[in-house]
Amino acid sequence: MSVEPVLIVGSVAYDDLELPSGVFNNTVGGAATYSAIATSLLHPARVVGIVGEDFDVKTLDQLRARSIDIDGIERAKGKTFRWRGRYAADLNSRETLDTQLNVFAHFQPKILPNAQNPEFLLLGNIHPALQLHVLQQVKKPRFVAADTMNFWISGEPETLRKVLAQVDLLIVNDEEARELSGIFNLPKAARAIQKMGPARVIIKRGEFGALLFDEAGTFFVPAYPLEEVVDPTGAGDSFAGGLFAYLARTDQTSPQALRKALFFASAAGSFCVEGVGPSRLLSMTKDDFRKRLTSFMSLVDYGAQLDLP
């Protein structure tokens, strides 16, 4: 087992969330925050990001207490990145009401000397030029995953291609996979993306689970069918964090390890959506997680071999 923390680069933010259950202003958010909290369940994490002077020091202390190295979180003059969103009553769609990049507009990820040799690197959804900049600062990691979004797919296709050529895994949602490949059918879209670089592609489909395409074939992990969903914010980032938690903890990147890691990913996502912001991720215990995993696996366990009668 490697003790090197998982290196996570991405946003640290404040979110103002308009949920069916109420309005929650100043909720701690950001992709890197969610991913790191999920990873820290099983393995140390290290965040590279930026916050403003308004960012609550207690929150950073809380992260540090979970074995999250926050030395790479720069504190800059100005305000923290802020996102305001409103969710539909069924939580299946959301509308961005306001985005204030603030200090994030000048984010130049700087990897400190002690962090330049990561085994596992998660490049959150930031400008592909910044993702490249991170890759240039580190010794080639054993396993690199990247997230991206339609904004970069359409706006920075060439830079994004350079990133894709250097990553082992791309994690996107179905719309992004379709836009990136120009192909509607997801298995075909994944194959086209694999040709751009990443040997593995994960396509997230929210409450409908996620598909993995790799050299061993196709794998599917469902979303845990929850009775109460409170706040989907950060679910995808928690998913990525849960995935890395398992890979780093077991020190494996094999197809079988990735398949198992997907259960950790989906379980982390399921806890995330049970609370406002990262509250449930922070409050869940290892025992809560173990119980969810057990019930989760029975969801697809058809028992023994299935022969055609």
Add this chain to the structure above:
Amino acid sequence: MSVEPVLIVGSVAYDDLELPSGVFNNTVGGAATYSAIATSLLHPARVVGIVGEDFDVKTLDQLRARSIDIDGIERAKGKTFRWRGRYAADLNSRETLDTQLNVFAHFQPKILPNAQNPEFLLLGNIHPALQLHVLQQVKKPRFVAADTMNFWISGEPETLRKVLAQVDLLIVNDEEARELSGIFNLPKAARAIQKMGPARVIIKRGEFGALLFDEAGTFFVPAYPLEEVVDPTGAGDSFAGGLFAYLARTDQTSPQALRKALFFASAAGSFCVEGVGPSRLLSMTKDDFRKRLTSFMSLVDYGAQLDLP
């Protein structure tokens, strides 16, 4: 293994299909047709339905050749039930352009004496009063499943409740489960439906797979991620037929059998959508089916036990 055919009651029809790949008029269709063809892969089926004078005798011969008993398909004066639909380019939605009930408007399912003791009974999506009428004509079967739709859920709630009290399994889609229960959350909706009678509820979600709720918990089967989808017509009925194929063939109704049967159901649905109408269901071989099942199961096979590291 029981040799009693699976009894399937429902529509036999002609469909005029406007698909992205072309317009296909006079395609053989109907829920009972699709279900029976899927069932007949592993076990004899018996259809109770009605067709008009225009129905091609060769089609009936084709069904009979697949060990489908068609003695219960009444041939009545007039025309066969006809549905015309247009699918969206992505095949994920469709619009009904025309429905001509024709002889189906006077359908009174009559169970012939040699068919009145079924072990497995599938009540297709017909008026709940007709579903009740079928139940009155048979000795209590070992396992009864019913399909229904929003039209009956809102239009015939009381009669439908009487049906639900007598079935072992309800197969619906997510919208129908929500309307029937008045609950948006699917696990909660399923629990509410279980209280109406059926100990088991399957909620179909099309390309997103299906959920089973029963006394053993919750189970999920994905849809097979196909590279080419041609025509979704009849996929849900093929799914039900595939489910019954496995249960009848193995003579089991246990939670574990039902979980395995769901792979047959989903595999049958996956073949159905690969061709126009039931063409691919009819052309596939047992070997095709075996290969799909094998690759299908690897889709959720995470290998051995998954311990929290």
